[in-house]
Amino acid sequence: MFSLAGKSLYVEALDLWIDSMSSRERCYVSHGHSDHARPHRTVVATPNTARICRSRFARRAERAPQLSLLARDERPRDEVRFEERAFNEPWTEGEHRLTLFSAGHVLGSSQLLIEGAAGSFVYTGDFKLAPSLTVEPPEVKRCDVVLMECTYGRPQYAFPPREEVAGEMIAFARDCLEHDAVPVFFAYSLGKAQEAMAILGGAGLPLTVHGAVDTLAHVYLEAGVALPPFARYHAETFDPASVLIWPPGGKALPKALRGRNVRTAILTGWSLDRGAFFRYGTERGFALSDHADYPALLEYIERAQPKNVILNHGWRDFTHRLRALGINAEYLEPNAQLSLF
Numbered sequence: 077m078f079s080l081a082g083k084s085l086y087v088e089a090l091d092l093w094i095d096s097m098s099s100r101e102r103c104y105v106s107h108g109h110s111d112h113a114r115p116h117r118t119v120v121a122t123p124n125t126a127r128i129c130r131s132r133f134a135r136r137a138e139r140a141p142q143l144s145l146l147a148r149d150e151r152p153r154d155e156v157r158f159e160e161r162a163f164n165e166p167w168t169e170g171e172h173r174l175t176l177f178s179a180g181h182v183l184g185s186s187q188l189l190i191e192g193a194a195g196s197f198v199y200t201g202d203f204k205l206a207p208s209l210t211v212e213p214p215e216v217k218r219c220d221v222v223l224m225e226c227t228y229g230r231p232q233y234a235f236p237p238r239e240e241v242a243g244e245m246i247a248f249a250r251d252c253l254e255h256d257a258v259p260v261f262f263a264y265s266l267g268k269a270q271e272a273m274a275i276l277g278g279a280g281l282p283l284t285v286h287g288a289v290d291t292l293a294h295v296y297l298e299a300g301v302a303l304p305p306f307a308r309y310h311a312e313t314f315d316p317a318s319v320l321i322w323p324p325g326g327k328a329l330p331k332a333l334r335g336r337n338v339r340t341a342i343l344t345g346w347s348l349d350r351g352a353f354f355r356y357g358t359e360r361g362f363a364l365s366d367h368a369d370y371p372a373l374l375e376y377i378e379r380a381q382p383k384n385v386i387l388n389h390g391w392r393d394f395t396h397r398l399r400a401l402g403i404n405a406e407y408l409e410p411n412a413q414l415s416l417f
């Protein structure tokens with residue numbers, strides 16, 4: 077029923093691709109991060125993921141307006157059709173029933189449940205179970221087989237409680253501002269940045285954000301997510317008494333910071349690694365993550381009660397840890413053919 081073409085997941089029985097990196101006729105897109113969301117002829121996604129995709133595809137098209145400049149397998153955005161499916165509103169395709177439900181990863185992120193006579197299957201995509209200020213609460217459904225990510229599938233990755241991380245971020249930002257330094261938080265422009273905005277702005281700190289963060293924050297606002305006031309960064313109007321939120325890819329700090337006292341922090345679960353700050357070149361790191369930590373991966377399996385766990389995107393040795401706990405687990409290898417039921 078299920079197969080992998082290279083690294084792309086394909087459900088034969090439904091003629092449906094899952095989070096494919098190449099342009100397909102019809103593909104389910106679990107969420108808007110660029111390693112999952114690509115333009116396809118038909119994108120199956122939640123309404124909020126569709127909003128994010130529309131915004132992202134439009135920006136890609138602006139950057140490469142000529143078709144010839146797009147990657148060979150990339151569709152111009154006008155050709156992308158969205159098949160929007162709300163959380164927990166199942167639909168039928170042939171012999172199967174499909175349902176999207178919240179993954180709690182970024183706004184609109186979903187998991188896919190496929191049910192048929194032979195059993196039930198869940199593809200988690202990226203997910204987390206920790207509470208969030210900006211993302212729909214996650215859900216876990218019972219299933220026979222789960223295909224899950226295990227980004228943080230090693231025991232040392234147990235994140236501190238969210239409130240503790242948030243408290244440390246706020247304290248760092250306040251300390252910077254009291255000492256006349258500009259605090260800069262590096263955060264992915266989709267998801268992490270909006271969560272950081274809610275945490276820091278929610279504590280009354282003034283916010284300035286990178287253009288890409290601003291664009292996606294407006295998608296969040298349109299979707300009804302409450303965010304504190306923020307300003308889009310412009311060199312001429314930048315207020316040095318504000319907290320700056322910047323994508324990690326844009327490490328080159330903006331012009332307006334030249335000659336100023338600047339202190340930097342990275343927001344990532346990898347902050348728990350010794351030497352992580354050195355790797356990111358920042359003074360501090362805070363374990364604010366969009367992914368499940370190790371205890372949450374185990375909690376997910378306990379709640380979903382699957383007979384089989386298939387892993388992708390993460391540590392292979394998580395397979396052995398699960399087997400030691402008596403759980404049937406295997407790692408999904410490229411080009412694998414899986415008969416799930």
Ligand SMILES: [Zn+2]
Binds near residue numbers: 107109181202
């Ligand atoms: Zn993601």
